[in-house]
Amino acid sequence: MKTLYKAKVTTTGGREGHLKSDDGVLDMKLSMPKGLGGKGEKHTNPEQLFAAGYSACYGSALQVVAKKHKVDLGDFNVTATVGIGKTEEDDLQLSVILDTYIPNIDIETGEKLVNEAHEICPYSRATRDNVDVTLNLMLDEE
Template identity: 40%
Template structure:
């Protein structure tokens, strides 16, 4: 059975696919994840069971890593396109999992963007453009709160 969920008004479906990543998970949040290429393997651990001896990661950390990497790349692309000298950049994504009023779960994202040698106004302009370019930002826009903090040269 195949069910396609149409893109909402705030999102656009890709016109041309340039890459597809496939990861198989067994055991849910307490299981294992492995890419179909075999290049990625991870033990998954529920956050509530995480301790100093608990191996693994969780879906929120994996999403945070993907979002931070993608946003940093989008920021670099904007810098090149707009001729903004960003200097070294760092993006930290914090993904929070919480409950909803309806009894389900939802996430919220905080992106902390740092470019200490970039003038703050230039960095803010680049971050705004990167937020429109980044596929992760586009995927969550309209259904997941994203807060962005910028730390540049004052």
């Protein structure tokens, strides 16, 4: 692989620690969510950061696919919901739901774009066969 960009972030103290990127753009405290036994403090956590990265990356993949098919996405958005839970073997496991809203699109075209974006998105490729990812096309209410 020819590397085009590298992100470097150092975390101290794990889930209840602090993270900082080498360029200083990210510099924040982490806290454990209540659902995982934390106090529920208002700081970010790994699942939120993963959701942010995945939704942005997937949204860019959607733009690439839409351009290829000459489809105007309009004011689209992608919401990633990242869950963490336990498997039957008591291992921690992630799950992801990607809700993609594309205004004024027919179901067939929307589903084609959503599925193709999932094929080329680096986050989707990295999680394939490791994380359950659910793709949802959100439609305008009539």
